[in-house]
Amino acid sequence: MLGWINYILLTLTLAFIVWLHISMMMGRKKNNSKKISDIAYEESEANFARKKPLPDDFYFQPDISDLPVKDYADPKCKAAVKQARVLKLVNAKMIRLPSSMTNLEIKMDYGVANLETVTNGEEVYQGFLEALLSWAGVLSDNGDNEDAKKILEKAIELGCDISRCFISLAKLYLADCNKNSIEKLIKQLESGEIMSENEAVRNKTIAEIKKMYDNI
Numbered sequence: 001m002l003g004w005i006n007y008i009l010l011t012l013t014l015a016f017i018v019w020l021h022i023s024m025m026m027g028r029k030k031n032n033s034k035k036i037s038d039i040a041y042e043e044s045e046a047n048f049a050r051k052k053p054l055p056d057d058f059y060f061q062p063d064i065s066d067l068p069v070k071d072y073a074d075p076k077c078k079a080a081v082k083q084a085r086v087l088k089l090v091n092a093k094m095i096r097l098p099s100s101m102t103n104l105e106i107k108m109d110y111g112v113a114n115l116e117t118v119t120n121g122e123e124v125y126q127g128f129l130e131a132l133l134s135w136a137g138v139l140s141d142n143g144d145n146e147d148a149k150k151i152l153e154k155a156i157e158l159g160c161d162i163s164r165c166f167i168s169l170a171k172l173y174l175a176d177c178n179k180n181s182i183e184k185l186i187k188q189l190e191s192g193e194i195m196s197e198n199e200a201v202r203n204k205t206i207a208e209i210k211k212m213y214d215n216i
Contacts, residue, residue, distance in 0.1 A: 051111030054118070060096035060125060062158050068147040079142060082135035089128040095121025096159060100197060129160045136168065145172050161195045163205045170209040182213050 069087070072080035095118050106115050136151040152169040155162075166185065173181040186209055188194045195202045 051113045052109070054095075054110055054114055057098050058095050058118070059121070060094040062090055062094070062128070064090055064154065066150075067154055068150055078138045079135070079144075082131070082138045085131045086128070086135050089124065089131050092124045092128070093121055094125040094128060096125050097122070129155055129158070129162060129165075132158075132160070133162065133165055133168070140168070140172065145175060148172060156194055161197055161201075163195075163201055166195065166205050167208055170212055174212050174215075179213070182209065186210060186213070 064086070067086075069083060070079075072083075074080065075084075097118070101109075103115055106118055110118075132151055132155040136148040136155070139145075139151070140148040149169065149172050152165055152172070155165050156169070166189065170182055170185060173185070186206060189202055189206045189209070192202075195205065
């Protein structure tokens with residue numbers, strides 16, 4: 001008799017567990033459906049948002065008047081070509097958002113037509129930073145480390161968040177056994193003052209620079 005009772009209790013317990021699991025799964029599906037529905041609604045609203053002019057502080061005009069621009073005898077040499085690329089891009093229309101914004105937020109605040117304008121402007125800005133790094137790299141390869149440092153330091157001042165920029169600059173400081181400059185660079189990175197958007201990449205960059213510093 002007890003055996004049957006235990007069997008019935010076990011069956012009821014298992015049935016309850018199965019029911020609870022199914023109920024939880026159904027609840028998750030409902031929540032997910034609600035989230036998807038909310039996202040779809042927000043996207044729809046954003047796509048019909050009225051176009052507004054982008055704020056002036058979205059547009060970025062870098063000042064590179066203090067960079068080592070030179071007149072090269074051979075305009076086709078690598079340094080001249082890289083320099084010319086920077087000088088061309090500096091006058092292009094760049095956009096550097098004052099704070100991180102999603103595509104949805106841009107469409108909601110300024111209209112869907114401005115999303116492409118913002119995207120293109122940000123691409124020009126990133127292309128300009130890459131051009132600075134490329135220019136500095138050629139100068140460094142040519143042994144012109146002082147000018148290369150000036151360009152990399154300027155890139156950081158202009159908001160560069162490319163890991164290669166900081167590591168390249170640290171290597172140039174290392175070549176001069178300039179501990180103070182490396183320490184300052186590490187402190188800036190650790191404070192989040194620079195390269196603030198991607199913590200994982202920033203931490204990896206700090207670790208690599210510290211490894212160089214320990215070998216001085």
